[in-house]
Amino acid sequence: MSKDKREGWLAELEVGDEVVMRQGWEHRLYKVVGITPSGLIDVSNTRFNQDGRQRGASSSPFDTRRRLVEATPERVARVKDLDRRAQLKQLNWISYSINSTAIQKVYNLLKKEGVL
Numbered sequence: 108m109s110k111d112k113r114e115g116w117l118a119e120l121e122v123g124d125e126v127v128m129r130q131g132w133e134h135r136l137y138k139v140v141g142i143t144p145s146g147l148i149d150v151s152n153t154r155f156n157q158d159g160r161q162r163g164a165s166s167s168p169f170d171t172r173r174r175l176v177e178a179t180p181e182r183v184a185r186v187k188d189l190d191r192r193a194q195l196k197q198l199n200w201i202s203y204s205i206n207s208t209a210i211q212k213v214y215n216l217l218k219k220e221g222v223l
Contacts, residue, residue, distance in 0.1 A: 111146030112157045116177045126150060127176040127186055134186045136178065148175065 113120070120126070124139045128150060141149035146157040154162045159175035176182065203210050217223045 109145045111144065113146040113148075114157075117146075117148070117157065117159055117175070120148060125178040125183065127178050127182055128153070128173050129176050130173045134176070134182075134189065136183060136186050150175065 111118075120139055120142065122139050122141060126137055126139060128135050128137050137151045139148060139150055143149075147162070148155040148157075148159070153173055155173070155175050156162055161172040161174065163172070200210075205211075205214075214223070
C-alpha cells in the first residue's frame with residue numbers, strides 16, 4: 108500500500124468536505140465521498156489522484172479531464188452565481204403568464220434595479 112502523498116489544502120480534505128470540480132470552463136460544487144489510505148479522493152463517482160487531477164489525466168495544460176479546486180468562500184459564491192445564471196437562462200420565460208405573481212415580482216425587481 109502506498110503512502111498518502113496529498114499536499115496543501117488537499118491534505119486537509121476529509122469526507123464530507125466541499126470541493127469545486129473543474130472541467131474546462133465548467134465548475135461545480137461537490138462533496139468528498141471517500142479518501143483511500145493512499146490519498147486518492149472520491150468525488151461524485153470520479154476518483155482523483157493525490158494532486159487533485161482525475162485518475163488517468165496527463166499533466167498537459169490541454170488535458171480536459173476533471174480537476175479538484177479548493178472551495179474558497181469566493182470560489183463557492185462564484186460557482187453558485189454561475190449556477191443561478193444558467194438556471195435563469197434555461198427558463199422559457201414566454202411560457203409564463205405575465206399576470207403570474209412570480210413573474211410580476213421578477214419584473215418589478217428588475218425594473219427597480221434599473222435593468223428594465
